[in-house]
Amino acid sequence: MNKYPFHINVHNLHERAGSRAVIHMHGELAKVRCEACRAVHGWETDCQQVTPCPACGRAPALRPHIVWFGEMPFQMDEIMARLAACDLFISIGTSGHVYPAAGFVAEVRAIGYAHTIEVNLEPSQGVSYFAECRHGRAGELVPKLVDEILA
Template sequence: MGQYKNIVILTGAGISAESGVATFRDNDGLWEKHRIEDVATPEAFARDPDLVQRFYSLRRRQLNEVEPNAAHKALAKLQRELDGKVTIITQNVDDLHERGGGTNIIHMHGELRKVRCKACSSVHDWREDCAQETECPSCGRAPSLRPHIVWFGEMPFFMDRIAEYLAECDLFISIGTSGNVYPAAGFVAEVRAKGNAHTIEVNLEPSEGASMFAEHRHGKAGELLPALVEELLN
């Protein structure tokens, strides 16, 4: 495998699912027994903010019960040891990349362990429960805090920066994604349009956008990524 100098890696729910993190889209259309429309849209928060706050407080607690897996650690090793740049763009809102040793991580869908104030726009690290009566540490207002999460119908974070990284990369790897959630599902097309970057999909099974990738590796990320990283480093 060639010596790449600028690698961009997109990670999705599949990489965290191997650590036991519940995914957005299960076969029954529910997310931890809740409809997505009830807990992951701006309209849901406006309609029943207490329910939404409780839901994300529970998910925040659940992060204490999971650990980074071999895939997270392999990507961190690639970042440490590659003679080049490795950027991780994640659709996941957990902190398993960071806890696995990863750096230079872009959370395009937000972070579970952060809250944002609707009144003053401040963002705060947050590991406790959050409720409507919780005051903003910056401006003291309540209710004003919301999960620092990109809900359905909202624009993902850092899209301008992501476009720059995609334009510059010489290798794009997609890991554990369904290939049907945009704009992330369109990243491989952006890379291909440039014409001189290699593309690899690592997934349990072919995604909806599998035909867009030049190379495919199917199986568990925790089993496939350590070997792929060694190939890239050697």
């Protein structure tokens, strides 16, 4: 199994659960980004348009460090490299509607040697791309799947 798993999300729940290789392709809720100097800052309080950037002092320049629809996700080169190297791809709890993430399973299948598993409450839009599908509550299915993988 690939020793470099990664998880994608905008909150810090993965880190709080102990994950160490989180790629925030859609940004992070607890950060802001300066549109003037591109600096990213941890941010836990309100941010107004008049709030100056701590790095360059410009205002208005700060925005949430989140990728909006139509914007290019962060770290796509790293994600594609990880997909190319993986031997197990698990998608958990997604509709399979939003690209580029919805296309990751097809990327992995094109390489040809990774096993693909969908874990979802119901079949996603891309269910046919997965070699194995487990449908039901993730809170019940994921622990069983982890036990199987580790056995």
